[in-house]
Amino acid sequence: xxxxxxDTVTNRxxxxxxxxxxxxxxxxxxxxxxxxxxxxxxxxxxxxGAKVAPYFSHPNEKACTRPQQEAQLDADTEVVIRLRDTIRxxxxxxxxxxxxxxxxxxxxxxxxxxxxxxxxxxxxLEHPGPSLPDSEVLRRRIRxxxxxxxxxxxxxxxxxxxxxxxxxxxxTVRYDGRDEEHHTVAPTEQQEAIVAAGGxxxxxxxxxxxxxxxxxxxxxxxxxxQDWTKWPKWRSDPRADWRIxxxxxxxxxDCWGLVPIALSSMTRSQAVFRPTEAYQxxxxxxxxxxxxxxxxxxxxxxxxxxxxxxxxxQSGRPGTPAAEDVPEAEEAITDVPPPSAPSARxxxxxxxxxxxxxxxxxxxxxxxxxxxxxxxxxxxxxxxxQPTYPPAAVPRQTSRPSPWRKLLAALRRRR
Numbered sequence: 001x002x003x004x005x006x007d008t009v010t011n012r013x014x015x016x017x018x019x020x021x022x023x024x025x026x027x028x029x030x031x032x033x034x035x036x037x038x039x040x041x042x043x044x045x046x047x048x049g050a051k052v053a054p055y056f057s058h059p060n061e062k063a064c065t066r067p068q069q070e071a072q073l074d075a076d077t078e079v080v081i082r083l084r085d086t087i088r089x090x091x092x093x094x095x096x097x098x099x100x101x102x103x104x105x106x107x108x109x110x111x112x113x114x115x116x117x118x119x120x121x122x123x124x125l126e127h128p129g130p131s132l133p134d135s136e137v138l139r140r141r142i143r144x145x146x147x148x149x150x151x152x153x154x155x156x157x158x159x160x161x162x163x164x165x166x167x168x169x170x171x172t173v174r175y176d177g178r179d180e181e182h183h184t185v186a187p188t189e190q191q192e193a194i195v196a197a198g199g200x201x202x203x204x205x206x207x208x209x210x211x212x213x214x215x216x217x218x219x220x221x222x223x224x225x226q227d228w229t230k231w232p233k234w235r236s237d238p239r240a241d242w243r244i245x246x247x248x249x250x251x252x253x254d255c256w257g258l259v260p261i262a263l264s265s266m267t268r269s270q271a272v273f274r275p276t277e278a279y280q281x282x283x284x285x286x287x288x289x290x291x292x293x294x295x296x297x298x299x300x301x302x303x304x305x306x307x308x309x310x311x312x313x314q315s316g317r318p319g320t321p322a323a324e325d326v327p328e329a330e331e332a333i334t335d336v337p338p339p340s341a342p343s344a345r346x347x348x349x350x351x352x353x354x355x356x357x358x359x360x361x362x363x364x365x366x367x368x369x370x371x372x373x374x375x376x377x378x379x380x381x382x383x384x385x386q387p388t389y390p391p392a393a394v395p396r397q398t399s400r401p402s403p404w405r406k407l408l409a410a411l412r413r414r415r
Contacts, residue, residue, distance in 0.1 A: 101144030214253030
């Protein structure tokens with residue numbers, strides 16, 4: 001006996017607590033289907049004078065062949081229904097739950113999707129259970145949502161899985177003059193499929209939301225006039241570095257870094273569930289990355305000149321004096337593309353135990369180290385040297401308050 005069913009006539013989820021007014025009783029020509037096993041359901045207890053509350057039953061009162069999935073889907077559907085009711089209570093909002101991308105065979109195991117609108121903004125909101133179905137099922141759901149409402153943003157709020165988090169450690173990044181630890185995760189095939197199909201994957205972590213960007217490990221190429229060997233006070237290979245892909249991770253990313261932002265920040269404007277603050281952080285990481293890459297290349301050139309002069313002095317032959325250094329404070333960052341460019345990349349923060357030999361310390365990567373054997377073929381494009389002053393911070397964007405804030409409480413209760 002279940003509390004929910006798939007209405008194949010309207011393609012909507014039937015939740016008995018909403019009432020059964022207007023719904024035909026009995027088998028109704030196979031109209032109602034079990035969300036877990038796809039067997040036809042019988043709507044009972046709706047006739048006048050019924051001694052029981054309305055409920056769905058398999059034919060002949062048989063049990064579902066997938067009882068655990070039936071119970072899980074009922075629980076997940078209840079959470080989705082409550083979230084829908086919260087959205088409906090907000091002025092100017094409309095929300096319905098839909099069963100999209102489903103067939104009579106091979107049920108997806110996903111609860112209904114919420115299609116919510118406010119003015120010209122439409123968001124398809126998914127809040128699945130503890131596990132995701134296979135990638136093809138997810139792509140089918142995404143295509144169905146796109147066909148139902150082209151242009152709707154498709155947002156997936158996932159639970160933080162302890163089996164996925166904590167395996168790769170953290171990545172220390174630096175921006176706005178401070179260090180920050182970012183979780184890194186190896187995305188699953190299903191999560192990559194969602195992003196590749198145009199969806200957006202976020203994780204709920206209490207009052208925080210974790211927004212992913214791509215981390216790409218590589219080695220700086222050795223060019224003529226550079227020396228990358230035995231840098232003083234460096235315990236790691238200075239050629240080992242990383243770059244970012246944003247605002248969504250690229251398909252070839254080695255892992256995903258996660259920007260933590262307040263859940264409430266996603267509803268401060270009419271662009272509902274858009275992680276604007278996370279995108280601003282990614283822009284800053286990209287600008288910082290460009291500065292870091294320039295610094296390392298410039299220092300490799302300076303070290304080459306210095307060692308060349310020392311070598312000629314020791315050999316007793318006249319040497320070529322080192323080129324006069326340009327004051328760092330007079331350098332300007334002129335080759336940084338706009339932060340919103342899709343090829344944007346970030347800056348990593350320093351491992352404080354590995355200071356760089358300069359008055360302006362250059363940070364080292366403290367996340368998962370790049371393996372030379374595995375990534376020796378990776379090179380980065382030539383990048384000029386890094387300035388000594390931090391790049392200008394991206395101005396904080398302001399936006400109008402939105403009535404979406406009440407929706408956050410329902411998301412927190414989901415956990």
